[in-house]
Amino acid sequence: MKSSLLLAATAAVIMSACSDNRPIVEASFDVIPQPQSIDTIAGRTGYIISRSTEIHYAPETSEMERHARFLQQYAEDILGYRIPIKAGIPTKTRSADSGILLKLEKGDAQSEAYDILVSSDQMWITSTGTAGIFYGIQTLRKALATAPITGNADGFRVSLPAVHITDAPRFAYRGMHLDVCRHFFPIDSVKTYIDMLALHNMNTFHWHLSDDQGWRIEIKQYPELTSIGSVRKGTMIGRDFSSNDSIPVSGYFTQEEAHEVVRYAAERHIQVIPEIEMPGHMQGALAAYPQLGCTGGPYDVIGWWGISDDVLCVGNPEVVKFCENILDEIMDIFPSKYIHIGGDECPKVRWEKCPKCQAKVRELGLQKDKQFSAEQKLQSWFTHQIDDYLTAHDHTAIGWDEILEGGISDNAVVMSWRGVEGAVEAAHQGHHSIMVPTSYFYFDYYQRRNREHEPLSIGGYVPIEKVYSFNPIPEALTDDEQKYIWGVQANIWTEYIHTFNHVQYMALPRMGALAEVQWCQPEQKDYTRFFANLGNLTHLYDIYSWRWSRQAYEEPMTDE
Secondary structure, eight states, X not given: OHHHHHHHHXXXXXXXXXXXXXXXXEOOOOOSSOOSXXXXXXXXXXXXXXXXXXEEEESOOHHHHHHHHHHHHHHHHHHSSOOOEEESOOOTTTOSOOEEEEEEOOSSSOTTOEEEEEOSSEEEEEESSHHHHHHHHHHHHHHHTTSOOOSOGGGOEEEEOOXXXXXXXXOSXXXXXXXXXXXXXXXXXXXXXXHHHHHTTOOEXXXXXXXXXXXOBOOTTOTHHHHTTTOBSOOOBTTBTTOOOOOOBOOOBOHHHHHHHHHHHHHTTOEEEEEOOOSSSOHXXXXXXXXXXXXXXXXXXXXXXXXXXXXXXXXXXXXHHHHHHHHHHHHHXXXXXXXXXXXXXXXXXXXXXXXHHHHHHHHHTOOOOSSOOHHHHHHHHHHHHHHHHHHHTTXXXXXXXXXXXXXXXXXXXXXXXSSSHHHHHHHHTTOOEXXXXXHHHBTTSBSOSOXXXXXXXXXXXXOHHHHHHOOSSOXXXXXXXXXXXXXXXXXXXXXXXXXXHHHHHHHTTHHHHHHHHHXXXXXXXXXXXXXXXXXXXXXXXXXXXXXXXXXXXXXXXXXX
16 A cells, blocks of 8 residues: 555656646856856756756765755745755666755865766766855856746746866955944844855955944953943044044944854855954054053044054053953854954054053164164064964964064965055065955945945945956966965945945945956956856846946946
């Protein structure tokens, strides 16, 4: 009896599959970033995704199941129906249609590389690492979005061509930055930002958590960092530095919320690198603990944009310990090996007149030379203390390119933002660097030359074409030095960005151009091809109701 019921059920499934008369629409792998190699398999028909398709995964681990569920949700977002998931890889004797197969394989290939093989009866996504499986899933997700589905997506089946794709990223570090200090965005917005990174094959979220205009992460040993340092009494209006709207701005992330962000990102193969600025951009902290400044305060969380002369008093022995204690908690929250310590835009005017700082200069025997002032060397000494502390705790410091001034510490990574010169100098000295030059990758800059209908921004002009044109490997580097260019990142500073909707507008679709700079080999890059595929990517933005700029279509880049 049981056997008869099983045969009847099987027959019902086969009849259901055969009777699926919904129209078939053709999809393609015209996706962003473009895979390294897409080889058409001659004489083979492609694979049709329908309601009878199944997703199978092996090995049968919680992480592989999670990746299968990601694919299930992505497909439902686009197609309107839910594809079932099953553990294990079926044999052909079980079904002519083996489904979409996710499988980890043994081998020496890098863990972010993947293969996709499409035939008439199955589609394989394979990799030596779960990260590669995830990126293969992103490519399939974006391919599904190329199908010209109109109206109710549930009324269609999607055919993918018979191809063999091999793919791997060019750079190990592929990041985006978000400043939550100038304006605060809650945890749900941060998670959506991480979703945006995942769609674009990025693996690093640089989270800017402290600045003059607000401290945004709970430090339990120093509760006033958030009770006082996270609250700004008001903000300048537009570009009028003499004005203040008297509207309080506040908000911070509890350690539990930060742990949740880290977990959410890790599931999508994104590391979260926190940034705690030091010794400059620290007025949020000084408002809470004024004894750590050169003048003793009082200090306010500042309501204007720019650089404060009030910085940590590095001649005060309590300051290094204060920073170490903060970093202890930061290292407990964030499992990333890398901690960003800022180091940029630190005026020396207070140190030049501060008795404690000048005593430290004399104690260390620091003297001005042709290249650096004694105070620049004092900041270098401070950075060395922090770098040594992180190194002793198996972490590595990242700093803006100012950390090169006065002599870089042994293990630090340089984030080159004032052009590419910082990266070049770091490579000459044998240090890794990340490319973030303002003129290409500051996404708080305007996208259009005609700004009449654009939201107010800090200035600059970085259209999508310019983002795409960047070559991360400077000609000034030798072949041996090129290996020190670790990767590429874009930044979103939020002085003039009040809402997360505006964050998305500034990021998208420039993030697509950045993705190809980060992922594609130079010979793959082609702006004409990229522009032709851009509509497929923005279609996904629309599915998720992400706001994006039409600059590439409505106002292509003009010469400077």
